[in-house]
Amino acid sequence: MGKLDGKVACITGGTRSIGRGMADAFLAEGASVVVNGRDEAKGQACLAEMAAGDRAAFYPGDSAKQATVEGLVDFTIERYGHLDICCLNSGGVVNTAPVAQMTDEEWALEIDWNLNHVFWGMRRALQHMIPRQSGRIIVTSSVEGKLGKPGLPGYSATKHAVNGLVKAAAQEVGTLGITVNAVLPGLVETDILRATGPDSAIAMGVGSYEALLDLFAQEAAIKRLNTVEEVAAVAVLLASDAARNMTGCLFPVDGGTMPY
Amino acid sequence: MGVLEGRVACVTGGTRGIGRAIAEAFVREGANVVINGRSEEKGAQALAEMGAGAAATFIAGDVKQREACESLVDATVARYGRIDILVANAGGGTGHAPVADLTDEAMQDALVWNFWHTFWTMRRSLHHMIPQGSGRIMAVSSVEGKVGKPGISIYVVAKHAINGLVKSAAKEVGALGITVNALCPGAIETDVMKAEGPAAAAAMGLTYQGLLDLFASEAAIKRLNEVEDVANVAVLLASDAGGGITGSMISIDGGTSPY
Numbered sequence: 436m437g438k439l440d441g442k443v444a445c446i447t448g449g450t451r452s453i454g455r456g457m458a459d460a461f462l463a464e465g466a467s468v469v470v471n472g473r474d475e476a477k478g479q480a481c482l483a484e485m486a487a488g489d490r491a492a493f494y495p496g497d498s499a500k501q502a503t504v505e506g507l508v509d510f511t512i513e514r515y516g517h518l519d520i521c522c523l524n525s526g527g528v529v530n531t532a533p534v535a536q537m538t539d540e541e542w543a544l545e546i547d548w549n550l551n552h553v554f555w556g557m558r559r560a561l562q563h564m565i566p567r568q569s570g571r572i573i574v575t576s577s578v579e580g581k582l583g584k585p586g587l588p589g590y591s592a593t594k595h596a597v598n599g600l601v602k603a604a605a606q607e608v609g610t611l612g613i614t615v616n617a618v619l620p621g622l623v624e625t626d627i628l629r630a631t632g633p634d635s636a637i638a639m640g641v642g643s644y645e646a647l648l649d650l651f652a653q654e655a656a657i658k659r660l661n662t663v664e665e666v667a668a669v670a671v672l673l674a675s676d677a678a679r680n681m682t683g684c685l686f687p688v689d690g691g692t693m694p695y
Numbered sequence: 696m697g698v699l700e701g702r703v704a705c706v707t708g709g710t711r712g713i714g715r716a717i718a719e720a721f722v723r724e725g726a727n728v729v730i731n732g733r734s735e736e737k738g739a740q741a742l743a744e745m746g747a748g749a750a751a752t753f754i755a756g757d758v759k760q761r762e763a764c765e766s767l768v769d770a771t772v773a774r775y776g777r778i779d780i781l782v783a784n785a786g787g788g789t790g791h792a793p794v795a796d797l798t799d800e801a802m803q804d805a806l807v808w809n810f811w812h813t814f815w816t817m818r819r820s821l822h823h824m825i826p827q828g829s830g831r832i833m834a835v836s837s838v839e840g841k842v843g844k845p846g847i848s849i850y851v852v853a854k855h856a857i858n859g860l861v862k863s864a865a866k867e868v869g870a871l872g873i874t875v876n877a878l879c880p881g882a883i884e885t886d887v888m889k890a891e892g893p894a895a896a897a898a899m900g901l902t903y904q905g906l907l908d909l910f911a912s913e914a915a916i917k918r919l920n921e922v923e924d925v926a927n928v929a930v931l932l933a934s935d936a937g938g939g940i941t942g943s944m945i946s947i948d949g950g951t952s953p954y
Contacts, residue, residue: 606915609950655869656865656866657874662939665936669931678927681946681947681948681949683949688940691943693942
């Protein structure tokens with residue numbers, strides 16, 4: 436018996452990295468999972484690797500777009516009959532730029548990708564979950580939701596913002612059998628990081644991508660990065676019945692980086 | 696295969712309440728567990744109820760005594776060959792009063808019972824865990840380690856102190872394969888709550904039921920937490936998958952704490 440037998444989940448940014456880790460972990464616990472991503476080829480490769488038959492599906496689209504996020508929720512409900520677990524996981528850094536140099540377009544995209552995506556998905560999912568009086572919303576936030584590094588003003592602002600949204604929403608639906616939580620990972624080496632890290636390193640003045648990884652590792656008490664599996668294990672807990680009394684929690688998976 | 700197969704745990708205040716639930720969860724996951732308490736009778740009863748055979752052992756001792764804390768940890772190692780997990784769970788508070796009326800004795804007692812016991816068992820456990828290169832230390836703190844209710848400052852202070860110790864110690868041993876975390880549960884109606892709640896309520900100008908209602912009203916879930924809520928998080932932290940979580944104050948409080 437898995438911890439998530441019969442449960443249905445959807446995950447933005449679910450084909451790779453943290454979202455994929457959550458998807459794999461949920462499947463292993465008996466759930467059905469719809470993963471979303473921008474790249475059709477990656478999506479199909481993901482399904483093939485998961486080899487979960489009817490219990491996995493791919494919904495393509497850019498989670499910085501409202502239609503994609505709402506469409507993911509609607510597609511999941513139509514495909515599997517209901518939605519139990521909504522993981523709003525995708526996101527990232529558009530450009531590592533200091534505030535004084537950040538453009539309107541970069542800022543707007545950060546807001547859409549990291550914050551509005553979470554709102555759109557949360558709202559759509561809650562509209563389904565509230566009449567059912569049952570559900571789990573899990574937001575992938577970040578240590579940057581409590582810290583503030585130079586060069587990451589949009590990422591930090593939006594991760595602080597989703598923390599606030601999680602707390603407020605949790606208070607609203609606390610008696611309706613729905614929990615709303617965030618996981619706050621420290622740095623995890625994801626595809627997004629490999630893609631944007633080199634530029635981030637230069638913009639943050641640390642010279643190289645390897646130096647960037649090392650900087651984050653040194654900030655953690657464990658002196659290493661976190662892993663996809665560590666984040667996924669927390670997501671499984673939060674998604675399960677065992678965590679029915681945990682809500683509004685900003686759950687750290689950061690190797691001792693954040694001060695609170 | 697449980698996630699804690701072959702691990703050895705020591706749980707202070709493990710015969711009832713939160714500690715008991717944690718001990719039972721650890722046993723289910725394949726660990727050997729030493730539970731501690733002051734009463735031999737309650738210890739024997741707990742073992743009988745747990746039905747865990749050789750996987751559970753009771754060692755009597757008063758965690759308000761340094762020697763008892765240290766010998767408890769050493770006895771765990773003697774009994775099962777090692778110590779992998781410490782849960783410094785025992786605690787409480789008596790003599791609650793607003794600060795203006797508080798006695799030295801009440802403050803001191805709460806600090807010894809909650810904070811010093813955590814320090815003593817943590818220090819002794821680290822002596823074993825550091826050469827071992829692995830370990831999991833958990834302190835059962837409280838939502839009161841993050842917030843601060845009027846009338847129960849002795850408890851608030853002790854739990855805040857525990858959180859500080861956790862943060863500092865975690866940074867010291869982070870690269871040594873040892874994690875140190877604080878579990879911060881919301882109110883749970885354990886035997887300790889039933890025993891001390893009425894006096895705490897009186898110090899806050901409430902009836903006992905009024906106190907429970909207050910706690911429930913402050914949570915998003917509008918009800919109290921349960922011992923299993925804490926046990927589930929403890930299992931995660933104790934497992935290999937929890938190796939990336941340290942120095943954390945994890946809220947298990949139904950949406951009560953603001954951070």
